[in-house]
C-alpha cells in the first residue's frame with residue numbers, strides 16, 4: 001500500500017469539505033474487488049447506465065488486476081487493467097465515486113498504475129471510451145481527463161460496442 005498524500009491529492013479550494021487528503025491505493029483481492037467496485041460504478045449512472053456491461057465490469061474486477069483508491073479507509077475509485085502482451089496494457093475500466101470527482105483520485109490512480117506498469121516493462125497503455133461522434137457532456141469530461149493526462153486519440157471505431165462509437169486512446173508510459 002502506498003501513501004499518496006502529495007501534490008494533486010490536496011483538494012482544490014472549491015472542493016467540498018467532506019474531502020480529506022488521506023488517499024491510499026492498493027491492489028484488491030479477487031474476492032473483495034467486485035464488492036468494492038460495485039458502489040463506485042453505481043454512483044456514476046450517466047457513464048455506466050447499461051446494466052449488463054456494468055455487471056460485466058464488476059465481474060471483471062475480480063478476474064483482472066484491480067487497484068482501489070481509498071480516502072480515509074473508504075473506497076472512492078478504482079482502475080481495472082488488462083495485460084495484452086508484455087509491453088501493452090489497457091485500462092479495462094476506471095471510475096471515481098461521484099462525490100469525489102475532480103479531487104485528484106483519478107489522476108492518482110493513473111499515476112500509480114503507470115508507475116507499476118513502467119517498472120514491469122510495459123510501454124503502452126490504451127483506453128477505450130465513447131467517441132466524440134456521439135456527443136455527450138459526460139464523456140467530453142472523460143475525454144478531457146484522459147487527454148490532459150497524456151493520452152492521444154488514435155481512432156474511433158464502430159461495431160465494438162452496440163450503437164456506441166468507441167474512441168481508442170494510447171499513452172506511451174516510458175521515455
Ligand SMILES: CC(C)(COP(=O)(O)OP(=O)(O)OC[C@H]1O[C@@H](n2cnc3c(N)ncnc32)[C@H](O)[C@@H]1OP(=O)(O)O)[C@@H](O)C(=O)NCCC(=O)NCCS
Pocket residue numbers: 044047094095096097100101102103104105106107108128129130141142144145148
Ligand atoms: C474520469 C474520472 C475517472 C476522472 O477522475 P477524477 O478523480 O474525477 O479526476 P481528477 O480529479 O484526478 O482530475 C480532474 C480532471 O479531470 C477532469 N474531469 C473529467 N471528468 C470529470 C468529472 N466527472 N468531474 C470532475 N472533473 C472531471 C477535470 O476537468 C479535471 O481536468 P483538469 O485538471 O485538466 O482541469 C472520473 O471523473 C470518473 O469516474 N468519471 C465517470 C466515469 C468515467 O468517465 N470513467 C472512465 C470511462 S472510460
